[in-house]
Amino acid sequence: xxxxxxxxxxxxxxxxxxxxxxxxxxxxxxxxxxxxxxxxxxxxxxxxxxxxxxxxxxxxxxxxxxxxxxxxxxxxxxxxxxxxxxxxxxxxxxxxxxxxxxxxxxxxxxxxxxxxxxxxxxxxxxxxxxxxxxxxxxx
Numbered sequence: 001x002x003x004x005x006x007x008x009x010x011x012x013x014x015x016x017x018x019x020x021x022x023x024x025x026x027x028x029x030x031x032x033x034x035x036x037x038x039x040x041x042x043x044x045x046x047x048x049x050x051x052x053x054x055x056x057x058x059x060x061x062x063x064x065x066x067x068x069x070x071x072x073x074x075x076x077x078x079x080x081x082x083x084x085x086x087x088x089x090x091x092x093x094x095x096x097x098x099x100x101x102x103x104x105x106x107x108x109x110x111x112x113x114x115x116x117x118x119x120x121x122x123x124x125x126x127x128x129x130x131x132x133x134x135x136x137x138x139x
Contacts, residue, residue, distance in 0.1 A: 003043035004122045009133045010078055014040035014069060017102045022047060023066040024058045032058070037099040038067060045080065045120040048096045050113050051089075059084050065120055076129035082122035090115035 006014070023033040034055060039046040045067055049056055059065060063084040070077035090096055093108055095117040100108040108115075127134035 010127055013078055018069045018071045020067055020069045024055050025062045026058055037103050039102055048099055048115055048117045051116050056116055078127040078134055080122040080125045082120050084118045085121045086119040088117055090117045
């Protein structure tokens with residue numbers, strides 16, 4: 001499937017270190033959401049987690065996920081849905097450092113834990129804000 005093309009305003013919004021919540025599907029079929037750091041590369045989303053997280057097992061079992069990104073105005077948001085297309089060990093902590101630098105300006109503090117990166121390929125999106133800049137009929 002070709003990469004999702006987003007309007008320039010949405011792409012700019014996703015490139016900022018905004019707050020985000022990722023949703024995945026638990027083995028019992030219920031959705032679960034958690035706050036996460038992310039990075040947008042104009043077609044794919046990087047997330048990273050400790051290898052001990054249950055959501056990593058859930059994503060391996062069912063790669064359908066969603067990500068909602070919002071800024072200080074919670075009503076201004078973009079939600080993406082798609083598939084985790086790549087999961088790999090972050091053995092050098094390169095990816096988590098990248099995310100930590102994006103959000104805190106410093107490398108990730110815990111240098112002993114094992115980390116795993118997941119790459120999400122969005123299939124669709126929805127956005128909304130008061131101005132209509134991020135609005136989309138895509139659901």
